[in-house]
Amino acid sequence: MTTTTTEAPADTPADIPAEAGAGGLGTALTTAYSDAIAEVYDEIYPSTPDLEDIADFLLTLTAPGASVLELGVGTGRVALPLADKGFRVHGVDSSEGMLARLAEKDPEGRITPVHADFAALDLGRTFDVVLAPFNSLCCAVTPDEQIALMHAVARHTAPDGHVVIETFDPSDYHVQKKNEINTYPVAGRGAMIESIGVLPASQNMMVHNTLFLDGEPPKSATTVMRYLWPSELDLLAGIARLELSARYAGWREQPFDGGDSRKMCVSVYRPLP
Template sequence: MTTTAPATETNETAETAEIPEAAGTAEAGETPGTAAGGGLGTALTTAYSDALAEVYDEIYPATPDLEDIADFLLTLTASGASVLELGVGTGRVALPLADKGFRVHGVDSSEGMLARLAEKDPEGRITPVHADFAALDLGRTFDVVLAPFNSLCCAVAPDEQIALMHAVARHTAPDGHVVVETFDPSDYHVQKKNEISTYPVPGRGAMIESIGVLPASQNMMVHNTLFLDGEPPKSATTVMRYLWPSELDLLAGIARLELSARYSGWREQPFDGGDSRKMCVSVYRPLS
């Protein structure tokens, strides 16, 4: 894989979260899924993220893998490069990127997630963007567009996924990179019964997650119930659509992006089906 220097001022505008009109953003209090361009997936996932934002970092604690993402991006570009993270959440990925010198814009439709990010980032190192990423048009490009931790699977239907991939492409500099993390869905695709998992919320309770799969539409119904001490149980449901690696390449091709590398982890492990975590890290470049 080649290493490219970060783009210069040509792809930069002022560091701002302001979004041009008609860009499909959601105002506070409005259901993002009903904002221009927002789909069912956006509405569902936003409500789901708002419900889980307060425990998100406890359920998915920071792991060394997250530090690896910054090192992986440094194999593609240089410190100081601009990064657009789709689905920034609480900043689990974005903040370690900022530590390594990346200039990160983080998009999320969930005000709850962005509020947690703001608490963790009092210096404002990450530029938050409250918007539906499938309808995003910031009027500028980035050296890297990053969609970690299955964010692209939050679009629940093929037409939403195509719109999302076009949004990815229009924010990628001509010499930039698109980096997408998805999971290999082989096991889920043949799952016959709901998979139930329990996650501890340390010192406060637990979360039970149930995942059911509709293989014909590649949808996963994800239902979570939070049991926190002294509080009534709180439930949240969302839908995702899993993507096969070949399907991801097809979507990328529709948006004029071409696969340049694929790994099964952030340390460039070969993608050969031998990885038990079933991670799929795909790198795309814009077609000229």
């Protein structure tokens, strides 16, 4: 896989060699899926005040102007508010469709886009914060892919830097017996129907979406995710020599007690010396 950055600054190579060991099923499926839904992504997952909280959360860890590598930048829903607060953000994504939407929303080029498989990434530099929000880590769909991704996270984290990973609590999904069906309106233009099935033995979720837009034939896309519990996340982090330093139930540092299902989990790791 050729990995490239566009409009790369001087400290980022324009052509990044991919490493072996990643780029598996997860990357192929997610890339096709992301390309298919990029045009409606911001309507389905609108920007919420929560996203503004991420910048404030990062400011509790590091100083304004710090460098951030966002894994799975998508349309820039998280990255653009970070840039607003002065963070210098590189955003990696394997989907050209997502990066095209980001470019439309960021005409000044405040975010440095990196078109690459994040699990194979080697930019040859480190960042003050490596950030994987909104379940991006779950886009790696096997334990081996998740380990490769965690090694990529570790090699891009400065020795005194932080890793911040947001994941959902999978407890309800893990015991789900029937597919969950969700409908998302796409304002004035149609709707997206989402069906989520679960394979508990492998901790995989099969997410199938069909997009119905006025005047267009229905468009379907399927992706796979691999969910994991916080203890497994800590295990993966340990394999990559990262140590848990804090865990919260949200970006406002809500206490994490492992209770409510589907609660988001924000984990902060530091590199071990």
